[in-house]
Amino acid sequence: MADTRRGPLLRFIIGIWNTLNFARRLVLNLVFLAILVFVLAAIFQSRPALQQQTALVLDLEGAIVEQYSTAATERALDKLTGSERKEIQLRDILRTIDAAARDARIGRIVLIPDNLTAAGPSTLREVGQALDRFRQAGKPVTTIANDLGQGQFFLAAHSDQILLDPEGGVVLTGFASYQSYFKDALDKLGVTVHLIKVGEYKSAAEPFVLNQASEAAKRADREWMGDLWREYVTEVATLRKIDPARLEDDIARYDERLAAHQGDLAALALDQKLVDRIATRAEARQWLREQGVPAEGDSFRQVDWQQYYGQLPPELPASEKLAVIVAEGTILPGNQPQGSIGGSxxxxxxxxxxxxxxxxxxxLRVSSPGGDSVASEMIRREIEQTRAAGKPVVVSMGDYAASGGYWISMNADEIFAQPTTITGSIGIFGLFPRIPDTLAKIGIHTDGIGTTPLAGAFDIRQPLSPQVESILTSVIGRGYQQFIGRVAEARNRTPEQIDAVAQGHVWTGNQALERGLVDKLGGLDEAIAAAAARAGLPPNVQVSYVERPLSAWDRLALSLSSSQALAGIASQTGLHWPAALLPAQEMRQAATVLDSLRGRRFGMFAHCFCELR
Structure with a gap:
């Protein structure tokens, strides 16, 4: 019989292997156990029991959006690594404020807008209206701030009291809309850009063919931006009980007013009645305790709004409900992630x-400056078919519903816009860059043959021939006629009447109402009530947001992304994923347009670069 005993060398190697294998399984199991503990801690984190006279702390951090721009899984991972994109859904804020107004345990709201980084005029208006409803329930709102910019001050103006830090200030500058213009740069690169547009005021593509805004664009911008500013000044002046003319004069003479106060921004804000008192955070906490908010340690009895929102009851299945679909961002072909609108x-x-x-x-909640015309038409048809199926469709316009954003809105039974909504911009353009001179600068030339005059004519390496330019002009001209024709049919007007208010002209919600482009002024709540009434539904009908279906993992990630425990894990472990440096907003917009035109011979855009800064 052969000796089956292993030699010492083989036994040593096997022993090392078994040791390594054991260590591998031990490490993996420990990692799995740690993750499991973290997940369970996040899911079953202790929720504070609310007591009477609790203050709801509305510390708004990040940008207020209609819909998260990233998926639930990505948000959870970003939160764990400390690199989350700071976004707050408008619907979550509104639901929290309205629930708190009905909750006897909540005595007041303490608004802290210091870290609010972005929100459009209509979004701010919706939050302000929710704060007004809270105050109408007999509960005060107090704002505590280090500094107040223009948007932050608009929300603060909806408070009963504004407390400003002694080193802070209130700076109101007015609205602006500036673009970078690339013509000289493109000329130096040898890029020839052919712009074909319909609409005197359709200025979205001007940065590619001009070095400055056209006079028509400036004239139109003054009109709608002036109306927005008047709306802003009137509302904050009314809320703060000051004369709008005086407020305008204080802004125009801000340098003189500040010099008279020896550069003290806070003292100037108090003198102008923009705030009610000057207080450090410690003094503000003491003031709140004096107002009847019970003390807790060296602070006051409070609950963070996100913790409070997490305790609100979930939706239950209902036999009848009203659906809300969010269409936010640029309209692009195909399937698009959250934060953009996909035609498909x-x-x-x-x-x-x-x-x-x-x-x-x-x-349909629309907040879009427009985009691809074909994708816009695909969405419009679905709205039309939904109405034909007997289901009422009401559009609620948010910050923007311009150009393609109006295209997807026009066939609703009823269109609501805020006075500060930016809409209109009914027009179409096509942008066709050519780069033969660019290639020639680096010694590259293009040559060959085609079997017809059109063969290869759409190649960007070739100059744009007069024949192709004529074809494109015909296509875009027809697209504009279709656009105003469909608007005319949807709005019970003639194409000539629509053309008179179209031509790419941007309007505010106020101006659009006067011109018959929208039906009523109001926010999302008013649109929901109107849709419910049209369908014969009760006022308290369940409202359900229709979004991409979530997988089991997505639902777990969603619960984690709003978890305070997960944020604690990130801070305790020191994990951090540095945020990427993003180009300016206008550069991203321009890149989006150019990227969407890639590979499309007859690419037409219904887009408006009408964002405010």
Whole structure:
């Protein structure tokens, strides 16, 4: 019989292998156990029991958006690594404030807007209206701030009291809309850009062919921006009980007013009645305790708004409900992630709501400056078919519903806009860059043959021929006629009447109402009430947001992304993923337009670069 005993060398190697294998399994199991503990801690974190006279702390951190721009899984991972994109959903803020107004345990709201980084005029207006509803319930709102910029002050003006830090200030500058213009740079690079547009005021593509804004664009911008500013001044002056003319004069003479106060921004704000008192954070906490908010340690009895929101009851299945679909961002072809509007993906959401027997009415919440015209038409058709199926459709315009954003809105039964909504911009353009001179600068030349005059004519390495330019002009001209024709049909007007208020002209919600482009002024709540009434639904009907279906992992990630425990894990472990440096907003917009035109021979855009800064 052969000796089956292993030699010492083989036994040593096997022993080392078994040791390594054991260590590997031990490490993996420990990692798995740690993750499991973290997940369970996040899910079953202790929720504070609310007591009477608790203050709801509304510390708004980041940008207020209609819909998160990243998926739930990505948000959870970003929060764990400390690199989350700071975004707050408007619907979450509104639901929190309205629930707190009905909650007997909540005595007041303490608004802290210091870290609010971005929100459009209409978004701010919706939050302000929610704060007004809270105050109408007999509960005060107090703002505590280190500094107040223009948007932050608009929210603070909806408070009963504004407390400003002694080193802070209130700076109101007015609205601005500036673009970078690239013509000289493109000329130096040898890039020839052909712009074909319909609409005297359609200025979205001007940066590629001019070095400055056209006079028509400036004239139109003064009109709608002036109306927005008047709306802003009137509202904050009314809320603060000061004369609008005096407020305008104080802004115009800000340098003189500040010099008279020896550069003390806080003292100037107090003198101008923009704030009610000057107080450090410690003094503000003491003042709140004096106002009846019970003390807790060296602070006051409070609950963070996100913790409070996490305790609100979830939606339960209902036999009848009203669906809300969010269309936010640039309109692009195909399926797009959150933060953009996909011609296919958004159309699919609308189709799903139409085919859902429990959905009795639809509200389309639009906040978009427009984009691809074909994708816009795909969405518009779904709205039209939903109405034909007997389900009412009401559009609620947010900050923007311009150009393609108006295109997808026009066939609703009813259109609501805020006075500060930016809409209109009914027009179309096509942008066709050519780079033969660019290539020649580095010694590259293009040559060859085609079997017809059109063969290869759309190649960007070739100059744009007069024949192709004529074809493109015909296509874009027809696109504009279709646009105003469909608006005319939807709004019960003639194409000539619509053309008179179209031509790419941007309007505010106030101006759009005067010109028959929208039906009523109001926010999301008013649109939901109107849709419910059209469908014969009760005022308290369940409202359900229709979004991309979540997987089991997505639902887990969603619960983690709003978890305070997960944030604690990130801070305790020191994990951090440095944020990427992003180019300016206007550069991203320009890149989006150019990227969307890639590979499209007859690319037409219904887009408006009308964001405010």
């Amino acid at each position: 993906s958004t159309a699919q959401l609308i189709r799903g709501a139409r085919e859902d027997e429990t959905v009795k009415a639809l509200v």
